[in-house]
Amino acid sequence: MQLEPSTLDTINQWLNGNYDQQTKEEIQKLVNEEAYTSLTDAFYRNLEFGTGGLRGIMGAGSNRINKYTIGTATQGLSNYLLKKYPGEEISVAIAHDSRNNSDLFAKTTADVFSANGIRVYFFSALRPTPELSFAIRHLGCKSGVMLTASHNPKEYNGYKAYDANGGQFTAPDDTEVMNEVAAISSIDEVKFERNEALIESIGEEIDKLYLDEITKLSVSPEAIARQKDLKIVFSPIHGTGITLVPQALAQFGFTNLTLVEEQSTPDGNFPTVVYPNPEEKEAMTLALKKATEIDADLVLATDPDADRVGIAVKNKQGDFELLNGNQTGALLIHYLLTAWEEKGKLDGNQYIVKTIVTTNLIEAIAKAKNVTCYNTLTGFKWIGQLITQLQGDKTFIVGGEESYGYSVGELVRDKDAVIACAFIAEMTAYYKDKGSSLYDALIEMYATYGLYKEELVSLTKKGKTGAEEIKAMMEQFRSNPPAQLGGAKVITLKDYELGMETDLTTGTTKALELPKSDVLQFVTIDGSIISARPSGTEPKIKFYCSVNTPLVDKAAFHEVNELLGKKIHHIMEDLQA
DSSP states (O other): OOOOHHHHHHHHHHHHSSOOHHHHHHHHHHHHTTOHHHHHHHHSSOOOOBTTEEEEEBSSSTTSBSHHHHHHHHHHHHHHHHHHSTTSOOEEEEEEOSSTTHHHHHHHHHHHHHHTTOEEEEESSOOOHHHHHHHHHHHTOSEEEEEOOTTSOTTEEEEEEEOTTSSBOOTTHHHHHHHHHHTOOOGGGSOOOOOGGGEEEEOHHHHHHHHHHHHHTOSOHHHHHHTTTOOEEEEOTTSTHHHHHHHHHHHHTOOOEEEOGGGOSOOTTOTTOSSOOTTSGGGGHHHHHHHHHHTOSEEEEEOTTSSOEEEEEEOTTSOEEEEOHHHHHHHHHHHHHHHHHHTTOOOSOEEEEEETTSOTHHHHHHHHTTOEEEEEOSSHHHHHHHHHHHBTTBEEEEEEETTTEEEESSSOSSOOHHHHHHHHHHHHHHHHHTTOOHHHHHHHHHHHHOEEEEEEEEEEOOHHHHHHHHHHHHHHHHHSOOSEETTEEEEEEEETTTTEEEETTTOOEEEOOSOOOSOEEEEETTSOEEEEEEOSSSSEEEEEEEEEEOOOOGGGHHHHHHHHHHHHHHHHHHHTO
């Protein structure tokens, strides 16, 4: 195998450019070993600064997360801010999670911002992503950066860039920032000389403000007061959740919290799990063990930057059952709309939000409660953008997406596991106060609105060849959509990249109202929805499958659920996914 000329040019730039000796030695070692595959993956492109920022494997190279790619991103973001706000004093906020090198990358980010004359509010220790979003708005910042790779494996790190509203950048600003980053052709353009006078440490004072504002959102304090000894098990999975989730639960009024001690210390090696992701059953093992030991009412676990939460509840047999993101989101939305309704707070001016790949059970609930439900593209930045657009005109109650991200109220513009943990606990107390449980509430919800079942199948395709394979799969689905899925005729194709919905029976088309995105949706004649979407943050293509049917008899839940599972399997076979 030989290196492509462009890749070799980039390697030589790094070997001969203004990079530190350790980085050069790491690269030279790979060259000497003729490790062409590793060199290609590390240097075949510049790590793409996408709409959410950067995410990648840590190491030397233009396609890796390191001091120089972080510095380049920050210089580009600085250039954008200086052009966007000429003559104004510009400030930004910076936070980081527990990942290896997150603190060093946060310092590099602060160095570059301050070297460009931009004031920095710097969280003195690790903090959750949603608190950064809150801080940006509270402090009147023009931007912010979170150093995190969310729930990715330990080899990864990342850089999430935020706008003045506390949400991730959307059009046209996202493109403007990306263009500024892409315009930097040499590391010599990056200003690394820290200006200490422009960097201010923040921490506990923001914590207090944030927690106080969360507590004001509580809808059922009376239920919590009666159920304050609710047994809750919580694991931060070695991440930032430990800094605020226990405090939020205590401030809501819960007095009986048990921590998973083995996972309570922040650690970027995530020693007790394969992946620090509450979507993975394996990551919840210790929390479930502890819950069984103490006969808990609720299990909560957050990812490293505490923007996602996974939960487990007791079923009818007394065993703990993990809920998926669609189930938790639907329960949370149903609870909040019901609680608002009971308090007489629904007046037609409220709304909720979900993404296009999140369960349509949520739409059915909203319709029954006469509350507007908006759909957005995948990614919480679109939910955050909508909250900003409608602020002052309509009241946002809650939003969520199937990937375990939820937010309540208008405090932040990103998914927020701190707020979500508090409200999931409140929801559990609400149902327990009525002699019920979250599991009972789930089955009751299905009986009322229909049994919706969703599954996500991800195919990982690593490296340059993987990216090409994913692209080819999407092109094939576009040009030759399946005629049938799961034994049902496909009647509609929604192509969000083209912005077009096609009736496959008549051939008629109409425009889709959402921004363009590389997502395809197939809708079958019996109401199943199958979405294909390349991940924006991981080397994966994701298939989201949603099927539904009425649940006439609650006692038949397991039987009907199993039938829907078989239907999903059939659909995935048809897709050859």
